[in-house]
Amino acid sequence: MSSINSVTELLQNSDQLQSMSDTAVLDTELLLCFALDVDRTWLKTWPDHRPEAIQVKTFEALFARRLTGEPIAFIIGCQGFWTLNLKVSADTLIPRPETELLVEIALGLDLPKVCRVLDLGTGTGAIALALASERTDWQLTAVDSQIAAVNLAEINRQHCQLDNVSIYQSDWFSQVPGFSASPQYHLIISNPPYIEINDPHLSQGDLRFEPVSALVSGQDGLDDLRIVIEQSPRYLHSNGWLLVEHGYQQGNAVRNLFANAGFTAVATQVDYNNLERVTLGCLLATH
Ligand SMILES: C[S@@+](CC[C@H](N)C(=O)[O-])C[C@H]1O[C@@H](n2cnc3c(N)ncnc32)[C@H](O)[C@@H]1O
Structure with a gap:
């Protein structure tokens, strides 16, 4: 050159x-x-x-x-997600196009006009901010265990000028009010870490540059999904929805976790590669 x-x-x-x-x-x-x-x-x-x-x-x-x-997003410091241009850093995952499916499904659910939503493991804030930009009446709470991710999501929130999102640090539900405490949620949404600890893909491509805290979830990749699915009923309104992203080979295991946690209308949707990617369920009984 x-x-x-x-x-x-x-x-x-x-x-x-x-x-x-x-x-x-x-x-x-x-x-x-x-x-x-x-x-x-x-x-x-x-x-x-x-x-x-x-x-x-x-x-x-x-x-x-x-x-x-090194991924392009880390080199130029930003990544498009939904209609937003988000700042990214090596502290969390680069938002993926397939995660837009979660946003699309959430927007299509039968939810109250004034709806409370919890985004668990928000990273850059991608999911919460995309939903907040589409539904200005919704109140969104977004949490992440990594303070650097929380700070990044807050920068993105401010940049996108979205006042209907609060972002704070929490180890899954540890800092989220539950049971009779208000608020409870009409929708819990999460793209948690779901890669098996010994997955060889971790040493290939973009994944080499992203933090383990955003990617890996125990021997079978399901440790975090187990926590999110098992604990969500305590924080959801009856008729509330849980929507999670997972690995393309985890659909069956995730559907079983939903059923065991008391969810009905459990269904998995495929991504644009026709791979099982997102599972959702509705909580009918009051918990
Ligand atoms: C796969 S990334 C998803 C990031 C973002 N939601 C997205 O879709 O681009 C998982 C996120 O979960 C966060 N996380 C991991 N363990 C967590 C925990 N125990 N509690 C809360 N967040 C956690 C990670 O820091 C990371 O930001």
Whole structure:
């Protein structure tokens, strides 16, 4: 690479990423946009533009990080989720497109207009903030055990100017009022860690750069889902819903956990890859 290269020539570096990224061209465009502080339309409009040497140097440094496998979202510090642009950091998971399915399902549930929602393991705040942006009458509470994630979610909340979300630190339900205490929730939603501790994927791709606290959940990947599903009934209104994301091979186990915890209308929905990804259930009895 050199400072005399045009936009088109700089984008040709994507060839070097082909073997390690399915989105080599897009990755290269995003890094160049970041270095030049422009959007992708600008790149298409000005293919012959020759950036300044300092901009090329910045691009080269970013590109070198991508060559080591570091996720684009961590390099540029943000990730799109739903309609929001969220700040991300190595303190929690990069929001995934498949998690938008949780948001979509939640928005389609039969819930009161003024609805109280609890997002467990909020990370960047992705799920809670997406719901809050769509339903301004809803009151959302979002918790995470990691204070760095709580702080990040709060930054995102402020940036998105969403006043109907409160975010605080809690080890699952430990700081959440339950039983007769108010408020209780009409919907509990969670994308908890669900990867088995010995899963070889943990040493591959983006997962290498994300914290274990956001990914791993015991020998069978179900430790956190067990806590969330077993304890949710104490915090849900009757006719309230629990909605969780899980691994594509965990559907059966998760449905059993829902049934054992007293949920009815238990169902699993598939993601855009046709993989079982989200299970939900309704709590009919008053607990
Ligand atoms: C898979 S990430 C999901 C993050 C975000 N909800 C999303 O969908 O992008 C799981 C999150 O759960 C949090 N977490 C892990 N153990 C927890 C616990 N005991 N109590 C609360 N949150 C926890 C992690 O810090 C992480 O932010």
